[in-house]
Amino acid sequence: MAENTKQVYVVDDDEIFHFILKKLFEQQDDQLKVTSFLCAEDALARLQQPDNQRLPSLIILDMNMQRMNGWDFIEAYRDIKSSLSQQIPIIMCSSSIDMRDMQKVKRTPELKAYITKPLDSVKMQQIKDYLS
Structure with a gap:
C-alpha cells in the first residue's frame, strides 16, 4: 500500500453494499483501499x-447487522480505542x-455523521470529506 493511500473499513453484513461502495x-x-x-x-x-x-482513516459502519449491531460495535470500540x-x-x-x-x-x-442508504454522489462527497 502506497504511503499516501488511505484505508477505509466498511462494516456491513450486506455484500451488495460493499460492492456498490467499492x-x-x-x-x-484511486488513493483509497477499502x-x-x-x-x-x-x-x-x-x-x-x-x-x-496502518489503522483505517475512516470506518463506515452499518447500524443493523446480525449478532453485533453498529451500537454494539461502538460500545466495544470504546473499550479498545485508548490502545x-x-x-x-x-x-x-x-x-x-x-x-x-x-x-x-x-x-x-465516536460517530462523526449519519448517512442514509442508498448512497449517491452527494453522500459519497460527505464521506470523502471525513477522509482528509
Missing part, C-alpha cells in the same frame, strides 16, 4: 491486531430514517 470509491479516488467486514466482530479483531499495520495509535472517525450508514436513531448518533461522540 465501485463508488473507485470512480472517485477493506470489507461482513461482521463487526471481525473488524474489531483486526483493529486490535498488534502487527502494527489505538490514533482515533478513527466513524460514520454510521443505515437505511433507517428513524429520528431516534439520528438523535442517538448526535449523542455518540
Whole structure:
C-alpha cells in the first residue's frame, strides 16, 4: 500500500453494499483501499491486531447487522480505542430514517455523521470529506 493511500473499513453484513461502495470509491479516488467486514466482530479483531499495520482513516459502519449491531460495535470500540495509535472517525450508514436513531448518533461522540442508504454522489462527497 502506497504511503499516501488511505484505508477505509466498511462494516456491513450486506455484500451488495460493499460492492456498490467499492465501485463508488473507485470512480472517485484511486488513493483509497477499502477493506470489507461482513461482521463487526471481525473488524474489531483486526483493529486490535498488534502487527502494527496502518489503522483505517475512516470506518463506515452499518447500524443493523446480525449478532453485533453498529451500537454494539461502538460500545466495544470504546473499550479498545485508548490502545489505538490514533482515533478513527466513524460514520454510521443505515437505511433507517428513524429520528431516534439520528438523535442517538448526535449523542455518540465516536460517530462523526449519519448517512442514509442508498448512497449517491452527494453522500459519497460527505464521506470523502471525513477522509482528509
